[in-house]
Amino acid sequence: QVGQAGRLLASNCFQCHGTNGKGPGFxxxxxxxxxxxYKELKEFQAKQSSNNIMAKHAKGYTDAQMRALAAYLATQR
Known part of the structure; x- marks a missing residue:
């Protein structure tokens, strides 16, 4: 279940970071x-300015979603 949730959430990451987490330029x-x-997502979420695309994405996630997303992305090698 966490893997499926993380993969679904990661679809938002693929455009910039690539489907394998090795996107060029990011x-x-x-x-x-x-x-x-997870730590990086929390840091983006805490930023006051939401001009940063990562801050915008992170602010839309619950803690459980960030953990699922981080767990899934960590499996990408």
């Missing part, structure tokens, strides 16, 4: 730990 997600990805 931060590489493949190889990052779930904890590191």
């Amino acid at each position: 931060e590489r997600l493949a190889g990052e730990s779930a904890n590191e990805i």
Whole structure:
């Protein structure tokens, strides 16, 4: 269930980061730990300015969704 939820949520990431987490020109997600990805999402969510695309995305996720997303993305190698 978490894997399916994470994969569905990750579809928002694929346009920039690529389907394998190695999108050119954007931060590489493949190889990052779930904890590191979750931490980065929380940092984006806490930003006051929502001019950043990542802050906009992160603000739309619940904590459970961010954890599921991070867990899924961490499986991408």
